[in-house]
Amino acid sequence: MVKEIERYGIPIVHMSTITTISESVGANRIVPTIAIPYPVGNPNLDKQEEEDLRKDMVNRALDCLATEITETTQF
Amino acid sequence: MKFKVLYYVNQFFGQVGGEDKAGMAPEYKKEKIGPALGFNGLLGDEGEVVGTLICGDNYFNENNEEALEYIKNVIKEENPDVVVAGPAFNAGRYGMACAGVVNAAAEMGKKVVTGMYIENPAVDHAKGNAIIVETKDSAADMRNALPKMAAIVKKLMSGEEVGTPAEEGYIAQGKRLTVFAKDRGSKRAVDMLLARFNNEEFETELPMPVFDKVDIAPAIKDLSKATIALVTSGGIVPEGNPDRIQSASAQKWGKYDVSGVDSLQEGGYETIHGGYDPVYANELPDRVAPLDFMKQAEKEGKIGKVFKYFYTTTGTGTAVGKSIEFGTEIGKELKEAGVDGVILTST
Structure with a gap:
């Protein structure tokens, strides 16, 4: 899905835990995530810490959409 | 022994x-x-x-x-x-x-x-x-x-x-071994050509590798004016799964209007993905598809806005052919709607 959406020329960031799969399916912008059942969160943290974590990851993903790259890059 | x-x-x-x-x-x-x-x-x-x-x-x-x-x-x-x-x-x-x-x-x-x-x-x-x-x-x-x-x-x-x-019955490893063939190369080539002419079955002796790398899309120039869409393969759907998206080997995707809510939790979403423990996602679906902080980025002016629709399907056991189809269909909609960038999360 990542590859087909990017084919339209729309920058796309893949947030995934198993980044090796992400690379082999052809994602160009990748943000590694926390764990498979909760990629963008962590139930082991308290509420505030978890929110800070998710905010940081979302902002990182947004920033990478605004970053020019020349090869597959993990942010 | x-x-x-x-x-x-x-x-x-x-x-x-x-x-x-x-x-x-x-x-x-x-x-x-x-x-x-x-x-x-x-x-x-x-x-x-x-x-x-x-x-x-x-x-x-x-x-x-x-x-x-x-x-x-x-x-x-x-x-x-x-x-x-x-x-x-x-x-x-x-x-x-x-x-x-x-x-x-x-x-x-x-x-x-x-x-x-x-x-x-x-x-x-x-x-x-x-x-x-x-x-x-x-x-x-x-x-x-x-x-x-x-x-x-x-x-x-x-x-x-x-x-x-x-x-x-194993998957080719891309190794080439020297073997003795029954016929010499010229005869095998002519045989293969004749088979093609006659629409008979033939098998190439050297399959060509398929390279399908998509060009890297250019970066967004001004994030503060950009519309960003959220897509997930984590099987997050409105409670009750109104479109009956399959929990494995998905045959379809869904899109849901999230313009009126600040988070997926507020919107009453859950996961139907059959490939991971659903406890944490059901507790807080934004852990899989972080609409909450995308909306916050919109409020803070970091991005222009979050696209009206959230797109979702299940990525477990889903055939590559199907995911290509889903990506092509979703990408077309996003392109036509003028979306500038996409966050896609996977579990």
């Missing part, structure tokens, strides 16, 4: 449990568990499974180094002749674990065999070192896969030549 086989399985085939046990650290048992038992029976007098390594799929993929260290130690202690993993069918995480195990074992000089469906993303990671028996996409194919795997292991150990991928 019988040759020694060490067998690797995940928590499910190791009969520990389902997704709720996917976080288990590796354990070694000097027993034949799950497929290891059937496999052992197929070896007859020639070989024996000396033990079964079991590891949770999430644990392996999230704690790769620790898992491999434990597994390598067991391999060192047991000193088997062969390490067999899986078969993993079309399970991505299990496939990646099998690939990790066989690659580590191959580095230690062991013979390695596993089994996977051709679309398993782990095939590319394992095929350089391992013979991967080609299976169907579900565990129902176990009874066909194990005999093929056992036959190959027996040949590897007896020194008998392993036949071609087509003969033995």
Whole structure:
């Protein structure tokens, strides 16, 4: 899905835990995530810490959409 | 003397449990568990499974180094002749674990065999070192896969030549071997050409590799004016799953208006994904698809806005052909709506 959406020329960031799969399916912008059942969160943290974590990851993903790259890059 | 086989399985085939046990650290048992038992029976007098390594799929993929260290130690202690993993069918995480195990074992000089469906993303990671028996996409194919795997292991150990991928039922490794052909090249080429002319079946002797790399899309110039869409393969849907998106092997995707809510939790979403423990996502769906902080980025002016619709499907056991179709359809809508960038999350 990542590859087909990017084919339209729309920058796309893949947030995934198993980044090796992400690379082999052809994602160009990748943000590694926390764990498979909760990629963008962590139930082991308290509420505030978890929110800070998710905010940081979302902002990182947004920033990478605004970053020019020349090869597959993990942010 | 019988040759020694060490067998690797995940928590499910190791009969520990389902997704709720996917976080288990590796354990070694000097027993034949799950497929290891059937496999052992197929070896007859020639070989024996000396033990079964079991590891949770999430644990392996999230704690790769620790898992491999434990597994390598067991391999060192047991000193088997062969390490067999899986078969993993079309399970991505299990496939990646099998690939990790066989690659580590191959580095230690062991013979390695596993089994996977051709679309398993782990095939590319394992095929350089391992013979991967080609299976169907579900565990129902176990009874066909194990005999093929056992036959190959027996040949590897007896020194008998392993036949071609087509003969033995494994995935081509991209190796070229020198063989004597019945006819010389010119005759084979003319035969193939004639077969094509006559619309008869023919088989190329050198399949061309397919390279399909998509060009990197240019970066967004001004994030503060950009519309960003959220897409997930984590199976997050409105409660009750109104469009009945399948929990595995998805046949469709859904889109839902999220313009009126500040988070997926507020919107009353849940997961129907059949490939991971749903507890954490049901508690807070934004852990899988972070609409909450995308909306906050919109409020803070970091981005222009979050696209009106949120797109979703289930990425477990979903055929590559289907995901291409979904991506093409969703991408077309996003392009036509003037979306500038996309966040896609996967579990």
